[in-house]
Amino acid sequence: MTIKTPGTPVSKMDRTPAVTPGGSSRSREEKIVVTVRLRPMNKRELLAKDQVAWECVNDHTIVSKPQVQERLHHQSSFTFDKVFGPESLTENVYEDGVKNVALSALMGINATIFAYGQTSSGKTYTMRGVTEKAVNDIYNHIIKTPERDFTIKISGLEIYNENVRDLLNSDSGRALKLLDDPEKGTVVEKLVEETANNDNHLRHLISICEAQRQVGETALNDTSSRSHQIIRLTIQSTHRENSDCVRSYMASLNFVDLAGSERASQSQADGTRLREGCHINLSLMTLTTVIRKLSVGKRSGHIPYRDSKLTRILQHSLGGNARTAIICTLSPALAHVEQSRNTLYFANRAKEVTNNAHVNMVVSDKQLVKHLQKEVARLEAERRTPGPSTEKDFKIQQMEMEIGELRRQRDDAQIQLEELRQKLQGDQQQNKGLNPFESPDPPVRKCLSYSVAVTPSSENKTLNRNERARKTTMRQSMIRQSSTAPFTLMHEIRKLEHLQEQLGEEATKALEVLQKEVACHRLGNQDAAQTIAKLQAEIREMRTVKPSAMLKEVGDVIAPNKSVSANLKEEITRLHSQGSTIANLEEQLESVQKSIDKLVMSLPSNISAGDETPKTKNHHHQSKKKKLLPLTPSSASNRQNFLKSPCSPLSASRQVLDCDAENKAPQENNSSAARGATTPQGSEKETPQKGEESGDVSSREGTPGYRRSSSVNMKKMQQMFQNAAEENVRSIRAYVTELKERVAKLQYQKQLLVCQVLELEANDGAGYSVENEENTIMEDEEQNQVAWHITFIEERQQIIELWHVCHVSIIHRTQFYLLFKGDQADQIYMEVELRRLTWLEQHLAEVGNATPARNCDESVVSLSSSIKALRREREFLAKRVNSRLTPEEREELYMKWDVPLEGKQRKLQFVNKLWTDPYDSRHVQESAEIVAKLVGFCESGNISKEMFELNFAVPSDKRQWNIGWDNISNLLHL
Numbered sequence: 011m012t013i014k015t016p017g018t019p020v021s022k023m024d025r026t027p028a029v030t031p032g033g034s035s036r037s038r039e040e041k042i043v044v045t046v047r048l049r050p051m052n053k054r055e056l057l058a059k060d061q062v063a064w065e066c067v068n069d070h071t072i073v074s075k076p077q078v079q080e081r082l083h084h085q086s087s088f089t090f091d092k093v094f095g096p097e098s099l100t101e102n103v104y105e106d107g108v109k110n111v112a113l114s115a116l117m118g119i120n121a122t123i124f125a126y127g128q129t130s131s132g133k134t135y136t137m138r139g140v141t142e143k144a145v146n147d148i149y150n151h152i153i154k155t156p157e158r159d160f161t162i163k164i165s166g167l168e169i170y171n172e173n174v175r176d177l178l179n180s181d182s183g184r185a186l187k188l189l190d191d192p193e194k195g196t197v198v199e200k201l202v203e204e205t206a207n208n209d210n211h212l213r214h215l216i217s218i219c220e221a222q223r224q225v226g227e228t229a230l231n232d233t234s235s236r237s238h239q240i241i242r243l244t245i246q247s248t249h250r251e252n253s254d255c256v257r258s259y260m261a262s263l264n265f266v267d268l269a270g271s272e273r274a275s276q277s278q279a280d281g282t283r284l285r286e287g288c289h290i291n292l293s294l295m296t297l298t299t300v301i302r303k304l305s306v307g308k309r310s311g312h313i314p315y316r317d318s319k320l321t322r323i324l325q326h327s328l329g330g331n332a333r334t335a336i337i338c339t340l341s342p343a344l345a346h347v348e349q350s351r352n353t354l355y356f357a358n359r360a361k362e363v364t365n366n367a368h369v370n371m372v373v374s375d376k377q378l379v380k381h382l383q384k385e386v387a388r389l390e391a392e393r394r395t396p397g398p399s400t401e402k403d404f405k406i407q408q409m410e411m412e413i414g415e416l417r418r419q420r421d422d423a424q425i426q427l428e429e430l431r432q433k434l435q436g437d438q439q440q441n442k443g444l445n446p447f448e449s450p451d452p453p454v455r456k457c458l459s460y461s462v463a464v465t466p467s468s469e470n471k472t473l474n475r476n477e478r479a480r481k482t483t484m485r486q487s488m489i490r491q492s493s494t495a496p497f498t499l500m501h502e503i504r505k506l507e508h509l510q511e512q513l514g515e516e517a518t519k520a521l522e523v524l525q526k527e528v529a530c531h532r533l534g535n536q537d538a539a540q541t542i543a544k545l546q547a548e549i550r551e552m553r554t555v556k557p558s559a560m561l562k563e564v565g566d567v568i569a570p571n572k573s574v575s576a577n578l579k580e581e582i583t584r585l586h587s588q589g590s591t592i593a594n595l596e597e598q599l600e601s602v603q604k605s606i607d608k609l610v611m612s613l614p615s616n617i618s619a620g621d622e623t624p625k626t627k628n629h630h631h632q633s634k635k636k637k638l639l640p641l642t643p644s645s646a647s648n649r650q651n652f653l654k655s656p657c658s659p660l661s662a663s664r665q666v667l668d669c670d671a672e673n674k675a676p677q678e679n680n681s682s683a684a685r686g687a688t689t690p691q692g693s694e695k696e697t698p699q700k701g702e703e704s705g706d707v708s709s710r711e712g713t714p715g716y717r718r719s720s721s722v723n724m725k726k727m728q729q730m731f732q733n734a735a736e737e738n739v740r741s742i743r744a745y746v747t748e749l750k751e752r753v754a755k756l757q758y759q760k761q762l763l764v765c766q767v768l769e770l771e772a773n774d775g776a777g778y779s780v781e782n783e784e785n786t787i788m789e790d791e792e793q794n795q796v797a798w799h800i801t802f803i804e805e806r807q808q809i810i811e812l813w814h815v816c817h818v819s820i821i822h823r824t825q826f827y828l829l830f831k832g833d834q835a836d837q838i839y840m841e842v843e844l845r846r847l848t849w850l851e852q853h854l855a856e857v858g859n860a861t862p863a864r865n866c867d868e869s870v871v872s873l874s875s876s877i878k879a880l881r882r883e884r885e886f887l888a889k890r891v892n893s894r895l896t897p898e899e900r901e902e903l904y905m906k907w908d909v910p911l912e913g914k915q916r917k918l919q920f921v922n923k924l925w926t927d928p929y930d931s932r933h934v935q936e937s938a939e940i941v942a943k944l945v946g947f948c949e950s951g952n953i954s955k956e957m958f959e960l961n962f963a964v965p966s967d968k969r970q971w972n973i974g975w976d977n978i979s980n981l982l983h984l
């Protein structure tokens with residue numbers, strides 16, 4: 011079974027007004043509803059005596075505490091649709107934040123509720139409550155709306171390590187594919203969809219989904235969700251009574267519980283968790299990018315929905331056909347302040363995203379088949395019985411009659427003409443013998459001029475040579491006629507000739523029109539036949555294809571209330587209008603671009619001339635290609651050029667003032683400088699003059715007009731500089747964001763590669779395929795960084811294991827572990843440590859307990875001596891437990907480390923448990939933290955990396971390496 015992604019219309023959208031929760035609009039453009047929930051401090055945070063970093067000052071605003079402001083140096087106050095403080099209940103979050111959006115689904119509007127936030131910030135806690143409350147409300151609505159028949163279906167999926175898994179069909183176990191459907195968008199193949207019988211059944215199905223979800227323990231959350239979960243309800247409702255009503259509402263309601271963003275260092279992720287974290291962070295980053303791009307609106311360009319499965323599946327909820335609410339969850343703890351701030355930035359962006367939801371109506375297939383059958387029958391009947399009944403045929407008949415009438419008139423006219431000719435000839439016979447010297451010229455001329463004036467062109471066009479010859483003869487004979495009769499007759503003849511021509515033309519035109527009409531009619535009949543054939547095919551198809559899959563196609567062929575031809579015409583008109591709209595937009599763009607070019611051209615050339623010219627070019631180039639800026643080191647210098655471009659307010663005003671300085675009197679010069687420096691908007695009243703705007707000012711330097719032109723243009727230029735400055739700022743911001751994103755992406759890619767390497771190792775290199783080839787194309791430097799990161803993790807693990815084998819001082823281990831965290835500069839320390847330990851391991855294996863070796867300063871190095879030294883060290887540390895840890899801390903640690911609550915040796919027992927399992931990364935981390943506390947070592951304070959280099963000799967020096975108790979006392983004094 012294939013189900014559609016949320017937001018995808020199941021069938022043809024009906025744009026007729028329908029009841030929506032907020033009114034009766036056809037489609038609604040609205041911003042994503044963004045709320046923030048600040049949870050209370052949890053046990054961990056309270057135990058760690060962490061401070062509260064955020065405060066909800068009212069229902070809409072959250073602010074950071076003053077100590078945070080110092081630390082972050084960033085925006086300290088954020089405003090949202092709603093802000094919920096630590097004391098708020100999930101019920102409040104639902105009622106005031108998301109209820110309206112969720113219940114839209116009952117009216118055929120797609121809806122999505124997200125929870126976004128750092129790991130352990132309360133997403134799952136909130137989403138569970140919200141889902142439960144929405145289910146209650148949905149069933150309450152169903153009870154209160156007996157006139158409608160509701161069907162609720164549910165499906166559940168999770169995206170775990172970029173694989174889509176079915177939460178209602180865990181048996182299949184395999185990852186589901188995402189398919190691209192040209193009509194429906196992204197669909198999840200073979201995702202199981204169950205129909206809920208009632209509210210309890212629905213709750214049960216939801217609980218199955220939640221139980222199937224991947225959960226793991228991290229340092230921040232014992233039950234951390236390691237995947238993004240999407241529970242989707244598909245709600246369809248039809249009017250029970252109205253059997254004629256073929257339409258019903260249909261919408262998806264998604265509950266999305268995202269996995270939490272996390273820092274490997276904070277969640278102490280390693281191995282599987284690290285790998286999960288990489289995938290989580292990567293897909294969240296794509297989500298952030300999508301939101302960021304959508305938030306800038308139409309200028310955003312390409313939206314990278316396809317960069318992650320999460321954004322692909324949720325595409326319609328992000329800027330598409332859905333109402334969306336995002337609940338951003340925050341931890342109040344100072345330790346997480348940066349993560350929380352990032353969440354708030356995300357929320358700020360999300361506020362700006364506009365969705366365009368509309369009511370989704372579907373046509374019932376059963377009713378539709380009936381309707382189509384009727385329509386086919388009607389069209390076929392119409393085609394088979396052509397007659398005067400149809401409008402077209404009637405029109406043809408009418409036109410045929412008109413043509414008949416015109417032909418008759420023409421024939422009458424010809425007859426009349428003939429009669430007149432004959433009459434004329436008869437008169438001529440009678441009038442023979444008239445005085446030949448009577449001049450007929452005036453009347454003839456008058457007659458001719460009259461005739462020419464009426465139909466000059468038609469006469470020339472239509473009369474053939476014979477006709478003309480005949481007329482000439484006629485005119486010649488008329489000369490010999492009496493002065494009145496010939497004139498009258500001639501005039502009559504002319505009129506009739508003209509009438510004949512006119513009638514001929516009209517008849518021809520009418521015939522043409524008629525022929526066209528007939529052709530159209532035939533074509534129309536063909537169309538109808540084709541449509542009928544198409545409809546019949548559709549119906550045949552409908553009977554074989556699953557109804558849900560073909561609803562859209564059927565909807566496209568015919569709408570229930572409209573005839574086929576009207577529908578087709580509408581579609582054609584729509585396509586045409588789309589085409590013209592696009593063309594219009596392109597034209598508009600073109601003209602805007604021209605205006606910009608014009609404006610740029612009209613910049614006074616003193617601003618773009620001289621030594622700054624290349625920079626100006628660069629500026630224009632940069633402005634246009636901003637999006638394509640290569641983020642290489644050189645781009646930084648490009649950016650500098652860009653900022654220093656003459657259009658930047660500083661350089662520009664400086665140039666203008668320089669020009670003034672050359673041309674103005676000293677006092678004028680000062681006042682101008684003051685204006686330029688202190689009032690950027692300027693107070694100049696003069697209007698810029700055309701010639702001065704476009705003229706080459708530099709070429710006029712020293713001419714009297716020059717000084718005035720600079721001053722006259724000041725205001726306009728200042729405005730331009732201001733605009734340019736703003737553009738610069740925007741550009742810098744975009745650039746910085748781009749850089750940050752790049753850096754973050756690289757970091758994640760790095761992490762991902764580490765994961766892949768780990769995975770390769772786990773799978774012994776078998777069957778691994780790189781999914782995202784483009785991600786692997788990196789610069790040399792980046793590759794080195796990634797390679798180093800992988801090496802670091804491997805080497806550190808080796809070192810930890812060797813420390814254990816060689817019984818190396820746990821204080822040394824602690825210091826080394828906490829100091830060297832993977833900086834590339836740490837490479838040398840790591841290598842030295844590894845070489846020494848390798849040497850030591852070898853040495854201890856060789857000498858064992860039997861032959862103790864002595865190093866250059868005569869200290870004994872053997873397995874037993876190392877163990878002894880380590881024991882002394884543990885005893886020393888045990889003595890510090892009471893002084894360095896509070897009773898509460900001790901209590902908690904004893905419980906955690908399984909130390910009996912009673913007994914004298916508890917401290918030693920406790921310390922003896924530290925640094926005992928080199929394979930458990932969490933154990934290692936916690937051991938290091940405890941030892942550091944006992945020793946009083948803090949990462950950034952009392953010890954430096956260099957010390958390790960100085961204190962450790964390389965084994966090749968033959969100086970043996972032993973960091974036993976004897977050396978520890980030195981370290982402790984640091």
Ligand SMILES: Nc1ncnc2c1ncn2[C@@H]1O[C@H](COP(=O)(O)OP(=O)(O)OP(=O)(O)O)[C@@H](O)[C@H]1O
Nearest residue numbers: 049128129130131132133134135231234235269270
């Ligand atoms: N508003 C709250 N009030 C009380 N306890 C809360 C609240 N929010 C979260 N918690 C508790 O905090 C812990 C972490 O919450 P939750 O598991 O929901 O976090 P999450 O953001 O889903 O974490 P992850 O991303 O790791 O899955 C849970 O024990 C939960 O009960």
